[in-house]
Amino acid sequence: MIQLKSICKSFEGRMVLENIDFSFDSGKTNLIIGQSGSGKTVLMKCIVGLLTPECGEILYDGRNLLEMGKKEKKALRREMGMIFQSAALFDSLSVLENVMFPLDMFSNDTYRDRVKRAQFCLDRVNLLDAQSKYPGEISGGMQKRVAIARAIALQPRYLFCDEPNSGLDPKTSLVIDELIHSITTEYKITTIINTHDMNSVMGIGDSILYIYQGHKEWEGTKDEVFNATNERLNNFIFASDLLQKVKKEENNKAQKL
Numbered sequence: 001m002i003q004l005k006s007i008c009k010s011f012e013g014r015m016v017l018e019n020i021d022f023s024f025d026s027g028k029t030n031l032i033i034g035q036s037g038s039g040k041t042v043l044m045k046c047i048v049g050l051l052t053p054e055c056g057e058i059l060y061d062g063r064n065l066l067e068m069g070k071k072e073k074k075a076l077r078r079e080m081g082m083i084f085q086s087a088a089l090f091d092s093l094s095v096l097e098n099v100m101f102p103l104d105m106f107s108n109d110t111y112r113d114r115v116k117r118a119q120f121c122l123d124r125v126n127l128l129d130a131q132s133k134y135p136g137e138i139s140g141g142m143q144k145r146v147a148i149a150r151a152i153a154l155q156p157r158y159l160f161c162d163e164p165n166s167g168l169d170p171k172t173s174l175v176i177d178e179l180i181h182s183i184t185t186e187y188k189i190t191t192i193i194n195t196h197d198m199n200s201v202m203g204i205g206d207s208i209l210y211i212y213q214g215h216k217e218w219e220g221t222k223d224e225v226f227n228a229t230n231e232r233l234n235n236f237i238f239a240s241d242l243l244q245k246v247k248k249e250e251n252n253k254a255q256k257l
């Protein structure tokens with residue numbers, strides 16, 4: 001579990017995050033959503049320690065990131081997996097070598113065991129057959145799956161995903177979402193995803209934090225988001241005509257019952 005207590009962050013006197021309180025539970029897919037510029041990336045950067053908030057606490061299963069020394073932070077980093085907007089693979093390394101990279105850096109296992117672990121992770125994302133290929137030879141969706149395999153190689157307790165579906169078609173996005181969701185549940189990881197993708201919200205949003213202009217405007221689950229009465233949230237979620245239509249149809253169905 002990761003808990004945020006009264007997180008504030010400003011740049012040159014301009015408040016960008018204001019008193020954010022939230023609990024990201026383990027074994028759940030936690031989504032941070034909000035308009036462009038609302039503060040999602042700044043919040044994620046504070047949580048992973050790339051930015052330091054001016055006030056508040058960030059508790060990793062009770063351990064306050066903001067009070068940790070270098071050694072403790074290094075140990076915590078070892079427990080984090082990250083998936084970036086671009087898959088951020090090394091072009092000159094094969095798929096297998098990419099997944100082995102964090103193991104080579106941080107694990108004391110033998111070469112044989114590191115290969116075995118990397119192959120296990122590739123198998124988990126259904127890509128064992130592609131282990132000898134290079135990133136340039138596989139599709140964007142496959143690259144994201146390699147990034148997921150690499151992120152779970154060190155058996156992280158915490159998984160951070162920044163717009164994992166960016167650049168992917170809706171069908172491939174669904175595959176990525178389901179993969180992240182099932183890995184989260186299976187290994188009881190505390191997963192936090194920054195996303196704009198409404199399909200992700202409706203599909204895998206076990207827990208959702210909606211940020212509006214730097215403050216927590218709403219929190220709930222994918223089931224609650226659909227019937228929420230918060231006007232700002234509704235304007236954001238139902239900005240697309242298609243979703244408005246779906247909501248109307250659901251309401252009509254409910255009235256007929």
Ligand SMILES: Nc1ncnc2c1ncn2[C@@H]1O[C@H](COP(=O)(O)OP(=O)(O)OP(=O)(O)O)[C@@H](O)[C@H]1O
Nearest residue numbers: 011012016034035036037038039040041042043196
């Ligand atoms: N290093 C920085 N210096 C000054 N202002 C910054 C910095 N980083 C972010 N900001 C500002 O903080 C605000 C929130 O930015 P942030 O990138 O978190 O938004 P976001 O919700 O992630 O947007 P998007 O969905 O477009 O990625 C913006 O007004 C942005 O200009």
